[in-house]
Amino acid sequence: MRTAVLEGPGKFVIHDVPTPRPQEGEVLIKVAACGICHSEMPLWDGSFGQYPNRIGHEVSGTIVQLGSGVTHFQVGDRVTIFTDRYGYSEYVSVPGDQVIPIGANTSFTAALGEPIGCVVNGLRRARIGLGDTVVLVGVGFMGLIMLQLARISGAAQIIAVDTRDSALKRAAGMGAHICLNPTEVDVKQAVMDITGGAGADCVIELTGNQAGLDLSTELVRVRGNLVIFGFHTGERRVNMFLWNWHGLDVINAHERAPSAYVEGIRAGMKLLESGSLDMEPLVTHRYPLEQINEAFAVAYARGDDYVKAVIEP
Ligand SMILES: [Zn+2]
Structure with missing residues (x-):
């Protein structure tokens, strides 16, 4: 599969790596969208962080494979996930308890779980x-x-x-x-x-x-x-x-416990599905994985027309 590796400040390189195999209790997600987060800018401009690095934590997508022991999801389920890395990839595997379903009326670009x-x-x-x-x-x-x-x-x-x-x-x-x-x-x-x-x-x-x-x-x-x-x-x-x-x-107003994140995401997905929360006007920029460097440059510049960019691998 393709994945974007941040090899140094201002430089993602697309690599071909083995598609992860879901371990016991994990599910494999085909990534549909991964939001670019303001918290990633210090890594992008080199002011903080280590390289090479595979980042991306605002992921939504479709379950394509279940690890053993996963019973509460099915292949084909549309979900968002709580993760701290690997989002700028075609696939990501995460524990089932970090996976939150999204509603039929909710788009992948809206379902950015972590923020x-x-x-x-x-x-x-x-x-x-x-x-x-x-x-x-x-x-x-x-x-x-x-x-x-x-x-x-x-x-x-x-x-x-x-x-x-x-x-x-x-x-x-x-x-x-x-x-x-x-x-x-x-x-x-x-x-x-x-x-x-x-x-x-x-x-x-x-x-x-x-x-x-x-x-x-x-x-x-x-x-x-x-x-x-x-x-x-x-x-x-x-x-x-x-x-x-x-x-x-x-x-x-910050939470750090993973269980609190997951619970907050679960409530947020319900608000999206009911129409109480509208993310569509906020996602102003979309890029394929191959244009991730351009996407980060735009996110870093934060022009007047910019609110949020997503990568669609
Ligand atoms: Zn974020």
Whole structure:
């Protein structure tokens, strides 16, 4: 089978390798789509990681073979999986307990299990209440999923914050009530005006950077929830005074236990199938495996028209 091997920064090479044989308890998946993840960019630009490396963890596809002992799936089942590697390949074999079925009305490009499961789990931790004012600081790919889930969780008012007007335009199209660009307006002042000086009930930080964390802290009302969903790869400075003075509930919104991932993905697939979550507008770019270098370059550049790219091996 063909697989893409990241041999160094900016360089995938397509190799021919033996198709994996499903071991006991495993299922072999023919990969239909694998999303390119923002978390893979440090490997692509060489700032972090080891080579050669076979990555790709946002996989959907069809079961083509069952290992011994697998009884709850059949050949031909359409599924998404929880995995941490090998997604940019024609086939991948994973344990059956990391396989989640997808519905008949759900497309493979929509059924990107890992990011959807992450947002479902983050949303569950955020504890949005009926009628809440929710601020999303950062409305890229994950933020736009979170926006949809915040809507169905009962938020009365959703405020999207992003430095990119293109992202805000998409957020407005997906139901954000108010869009604020920190390079153009005083976001703190605007949120205070909107909330009668109180601040927001729940602020979800999705930037992974210091500025986003600082801004998010300032927007939460007294006794509100500050939800840290952004992926922070280093140490951060926090405004402990505001955290204390405003009596904030500061919530880490990341899960790491595999069982939690799988459970979050399972819920996400149901939301997709019911139409409560729409991924189609978010997948803006599609490439065959042979064009994976071009796809990564586009994902890295994150142009105005870019939200998410998938590889279709
Ligand atoms: Zn990912």
